[in-house]
Amino acid sequence: MTLEQLRIFLAVAERQHMTRAAEALNLTQPAVSAAIAALEDRHGLPLFHRIGRHIELTPAGGLLMTEAQAILRRVAEAERALGELRELRRGHLTLAASQTVGNYWLPPIMSAFRRQFPAITLDLVIGNTEQVAVAVKNGAAELGIVEGLVTEAQFEQLALPGDSLLLVAGTQHPWTRLQQGRSYRDVVTSEALRNVDWVSREQGSGTRQVMETVLADLGLDPAKLRLTLELPSNEAVRLAVEANAGLTVMSDLAAEVGIAQGRLVAWPLPEAERAFRLLRHRDYHRSKAAAAFMDLIAERRAGAAAS
Structure with missing residues (x-):
């Protein structure tokens, strides 16, 4: 049973007339008659009573008409949905x-x-x-x-x-106070950063990857960092650093609020642009x-x- 056979059957059933159905479908009457005969042969059931030149649905034809209407309605809905997807209307x-x-x-x-x-x-x-x-x-x-x-x-x-990465510390952190008046070239060194506490994102995060790379380029072994906290979100890291739990390397996008509100101090990092x-x-x-x-x-x- 094909969709085309169902369309032909439904056109005949709705009009109770082979010739009118053929005209509506732009088909020849023999093609319509052949499609109906193929459906009847396939299922071994008559779909129409032939009464002279008049036809009527049999009980099997009435059942198929209901199902064909539902099937073709769903097909039309599917075609409409695909068209809407194609045109970004859904x-x-x-x-x-x-x-x-x-x-x-x-x-x-x-x-x-x-x-x-x-x-x-x-x-x-x-x-x-x-x-x-x-x-x-x-x-x-x-x-x-x-x-x-x-x-x-x-x-x-x-x-x-992308963004830029910053070395970030809490405004009231003791390490921050020691750096007052020093240029970032003096602050962002392995000597200045060797014996401080760090707050970090979890393993697997992109920020953690870049933090370890940046610190390694400065001569610090990531495996030997003194991590006080390892946290699962940028917001948690920012709040911990604002509370003076340690330093971190953070995106300028994430640090922006704390810097603007005066709770964080930040220093630019070499090669810190990130795509x-x-x-x-x-x-x-x-x-x-x-x-x-x-x-x-x-x-x-x-x-x-x-x-």
């Missing part, structure tokens, strides 16, 4: 982002996307870089944006404008919504480069 896009990206960088872009495509539902899952990569790998998110390094070959990656990365699985079909979101990011990326 749809759903799940994003995954590491914490710095998801909490500070991505929300304005999501807001702009929603203004442009209000019928597309956006979901955002926030985790560390490793968790975002797993979500994209498993298909739980179609696009991921991270600040950490991801090396798996199954990802397409697009570099994006974010957009991840997409190479083997998964890219939805229209994902393509539109990537186009919007590309536009912003081009605008940032031009300014």
